[in-house]
Amino acid sequence: MTTYGAATAVTPLAAGRYGVRLAEEYSFGEAVNGGYLLGVLLRAAVAESSHAHPLTTAASFLRPAQPGPAEVLVEQRKTGRTAATARVSLVQDGRPVVDAMVTTGTLDPDREPAYQGEPPAMPPLEVCRPSGADQSGFVAQVDMRFDPAVMGWLDGEPSGKPEMRAYFRLASGEDPDPFVLALALDALIPVVANTGNVGWSPTVDLTWHLRALPAPGWLTVVGAGRLLRDGWHDEDVEVWDSAGNLVAQSRQLARTARTRK
Amino acid sequence: MTTYGAATAVTPLAAGRYGVRLAEEYSFGEAVNGGYLLGVLLRAAVAESSHAHPLTTAASFLRPAQPGPAEVLVEQRKTGRTAATARVSLVQDGRPVVDAMVTTGTLDPDREPAYQGEPPAMPPLEVCRPSGADQSGFVAQVDMRFDPAVMGWLDGEPSGKPEMRAYFRLASGEDPDPFVLALALDALIPVVANTGNVGWSPTVDLTWHLRALPAPGWLTVVGAGRLLRDGWHDEDVEVWDSAGNLVAQSRQLARTARTRK
Numbered sequence: 001m002t003t004y005g006a007a008t009a010v011t012p013l014a015a016g017r018y019g020v021r022l023a024e025e026y027s028f029g030e031a032v033n034g035g036y037l038l039g040v041l042l043r044a045a046v047a048e049s050s051h052a053h054p055l056t057t058a059a060s061f062l063r064p065a066q067p068g069p070a071e072v073l074v075e076q077r078k079t080g081r082t083a084a085t086a087r088v089s090l091v092q093d094g095r096p097v098v099d100a101m102v103t104t105g106t107l108d109p110d111r112e113p114a115y116q117g118e119p120p121a122m123p124p125l126e127v128c129r130p131s132g133a134d135q136s137g138f139v140a141q142v143d144m145r146f147d148p149a150v151m152g153w154l155d156g157e158p159s160g161k162p163e164m165r166a167y168f169r170l171a172s173g174e175d176p177d178p179f180v181l182a183l184a185l186d187a188l189i190p191v192v193a194n195t196g197n198v199g200w201s202p203t204v205d206l207t208w209h210l211r212a213l214p215a216p217g218w219l220t221v222v223g224a225g226r227l228l229r230d231g232w233h234d235e236d237v238e239v240w241d242s243a244g245n246l247v248a249q250s251r252q253l254a255r256t257a258r259t260r261k
Numbered sequence: 262m263t264t265y266g267a268a269t270a271v272t273p274l275a276a277g278r279y280g281v282r283l284a285e286e287y288s289f290g291e292a293v294n295g296g297y298l299l300g301v302l303l304r305a306a307v308a309e310s311s312h313a314h315p316l317t318t319a320a321s322f323l324r325p326a327q328p329g330p331a332e333v334l335v336e337q338r339k340t341g342r343t344a345a346t347a348r349v350s351l352v353q354d355g356r357p358v359v360d361a362m363v364t365t366g367t368l369d370p371d372r373e374p375a376y377q378g379e380p381p382a383m384p385p386l387e388v389c390r391p392s393g394a395d396q397s398g399f400v401a402q403v404d405m406r407f408d409p410a411v412m413g414w415l416d417g418e419p420s421g422k423p424e425m426r427a428y429f430r431l432a433s434g435e436d437p438d439p440f441v442l443a444l445a446l447d448a449l450i451p452v453v454a455n456t457g458n459v460g461w462s463p464t465v466d467l468t469w470h471l472r473a474l475p476a477p478g479w480l481t482v483v484g485a486g487r488l489l490r491d492g493w494h495d496e497d498v499e500v501w502d503s504a505g506n507l508v509a510q511s512r513q514l515a516r517t518a519r520t521r522k
């Protein structure tokens with residue numbers, strides 16, 4: 001098994017230019033997983049920065065990526081003591097696949113929250129539902145346990161609200177870091193499965209914020225949407241760590257799957 | 262009085278290049294208002310697109326802008342039937358001030374929400390608190406009425422939660438459009454005033470989504486944060502229109518004001 005760390009590794013080719021081999025293991029159907037692409041892109045962004053952590057990633061998913069060689073281009077736009085901002089592009093076959101703005105900074109692991117909202121209510125891990133056996137590609141790389149309350153859609157009984165919740169860890173046993181969080185926050189089944197919209201819901205853009213460095217162990221990944229309208233929906237995801245801290249927040253805009261179940 | 266429409270107007274200079282004069286009226290202290298800068302930038306992005314509406318704007322605020330001449334550069338990265346994505350930069354004195362990824366599309370005004378979350382609870386307009394008289398710059402261009410429950414911080418009694426809510430309209434009487442929404446969603450007093458952090462909280466990045474075309478009349482602008490940690494906080498804003506529909510969503514990451522009141 002290839003570790004996530006190895007599968008996202010980038011090789012410097014020139015100033016602001018990195019090579020990568022997109023791993024078949026992180027594909028699903030025709031395309032490489034979007035969270036994994038962000039992990040790759042962020043490895044190059046952090047390698048190019050004097051700061052240690054990817055605080056903000058605002059990404060547009062322009063085209064599907066295929067397993068195989070690709071490059072990441074990093075162009076600094078502002079460098080500062082507190083933060084630095086770069087334009088970062090994942091390019092394959094000469095065309096941009098993911099374009100992003102990335103702000104890096106360095107979080108202090110010893111700072112406690114000055115204010116933190118309520119953590120999500122999740123049932124114990126033991127009663128949660130594995131995403132399924134006999135899997136390949138991306139799904140085999142992660143171990144996810146879904147809250148049964150949001151899995152009724154599998155039996156034709158969606159909850160009626162755009163929501164999805166699961167525990168998450170890498171199947172390899174690697175502990176979470178900021179690059180793993182990028183994978184975790186785009187790993188859920190789309191929230192619109194619970195409004196009966198089952199199928200392919202392509203992400204158009206996704207912005208996420210790293211808010212703290214995650215503790216080892218399981219992550220809790222909680223998704224919800226506010227509006228389905230005109231073929232578009234939003235999906236907000238919070239990632240909480242095993243120490244009970246909010247470590248990442250994301251929002252994406254996606255096309256809503258047309259098939260209603 | 263200069264209308265917001267006139268103050269955000271851009272003039273085509275060449276392919277993908279627009280000129281603008283940043284209006285003194287939209288400044289506050291040393292810098293031009295960030296929401297107004299987004300309005301300007303989005304006018305150029307939409308002028309350059311075959312689509313009518315700015316669906317997604319992911320912006321990094323790199324440096325303060327000054328009133329006076331500036332340019333907007335638009336580089337298409339993907340053009341599609343449903344949506345198109347461009348890199349857009351507001352440049353002043355040869356340096357990028359705001360870098361953004363903008364996805365344009367065309368919303369259908371006749372489509373109703375297939376799902377919409379609960380609207381915010383706001384007291385009637387009559388009991389809300391004007392942002393103050395005797396104002397100049399940006400503050401004089403807008404008419405905002407704040408929920409008294411989130412204004413205790415003015416008397417040294419913050420609510421203790423990062424929150425802020427107000428009714429919003431342009432002082433000129435212009436009705437809201439997508440460019441006005443860009444102004445509205447960054448117009449609130451920072452939510453951290455209610456955790457006692459009063460002062461300058463510079464926005465590092467802001468992503469917003471246009472979800473529907475706003476009805477004429479007052480907007481309701483509701484801000485909340487989830488985490489203050491390590492000198493950073495998030496601020497989520499929803500904008501609802503007078504017809505009771507969610508029309509825009511934003512999230513920003515900002516440096517938290519150091520002064521505690």
